[in-house]
Amino acid sequence: MINSIEKEKELAAKEAIKFINNNQIVGLGTGSTAAYAIKGIGELVKNGLKIKAIPTSNRTKEMAILLNIPLIDINTIDSIDVSIDGADEFDSKLNLIKGGGGALLREKIVASLTKELIIIVDSTKKVDTLGKFKLPIEVIPFASNYVLKKVQFLNGEGKIRMLGDTEFITDEGNYIIDVDFGLISDPIYLSSKLNEIEGIVSHGLFIKLARKVIMGNNDTTISFESK
Numbered sequence: 001m002i003n004s005i006e007k008e009k010e011l012a013a014k015e016a017i018k019f020i021n022n023n024q025i026v027g028l029g030t031g032s033t034a035a036y037a038i039k040g041i042g043e044l045v046k047n048g049l050k051i052k053a054i055p056t057s058n059r060t061k062e063m064a065i066l067l068n069i070p071l072i073d074i075n076t077i078d079s080i081d082v083s084i085d086g087a088d089e090f091d092s093k094l095n096l097i098k099g100g101g102g103a104l105l106r107e108k109i110v111a112s113l114t115k116e117l118i119i120i121v122d123s124t125k126k127v128d129t130l131g132k133f134k135l136p137i138e139v140i141p142f143a144s145n146y147v148l149k150k151v152q153f154l155n156g157e158g159k160i161r162m163l164g165d166t167e168f169i170t171d172e173g174n175y176i177i178d179v180d181f182g183l184i185s186d187p188i189y190l191s192s193k194l195n196e197i198e199g200i201v202s203h204g205l206f207i208k209l210a211r212k213v214i215m216g217n218n219d220t221t222i223s224f225e226s227k
């Protein structure tokens, strides 16, 4: 039996894939919610949809290959028509925290190249103020201690993400530091301060990137559009 949160993820994904059209370049997100969309896109491709896709992680790439979704090299295109990805939190301005799955760097690059970024979530991801979910920050391993110290000056308490006894390593060979900033009242300010710190490759604050958030809500979906 599929539980209600999984149902919400699946409903949001099914709604989002309706926005994909023939001959588009499509960004494929990472995570359990994005996986429902990728599965749905696989079905559409099987039934004749012609797209070229750009995966945001090695995991997603493997899934796309298994589903025979044609891929294209991101370095050969100028823009992406539509991307579908998940999020760890979103607020009423459609600012996001992403990176729970550790793919934020490629996700943010894909999001930045995308004309229409559609975020799909279950109803637990909607917040008044971002920050209950610790902010993932991708750092080069050489700078991890330096960045831990620097985020303290921004009132952040960080920990290097571990996988068992060793550091979690991203697809780009970096570490993730998960930082508790408390509630983030000014995500634009925090984002700009983090962008100034040497050694941070990317962070999970996605500001003004999402066009639309589709949230599963019990047996239906609710869409939030950016203004």
Ligand SMILES: O=C(CO)[C@H](O)[C@H](O)COP(=O)(O)O
Pocket: 029, 030, 031, 032, 033, 034, 085, 086, 087, 088, 097, 098, 099, 100, 101, 102, 103, 104, 107
């Ligand atoms: O940002 C992400 C991966 O880096 C995911 O989109 C985010 O963590 C949400 O994942 P899920 O859909 O499994 O809750």
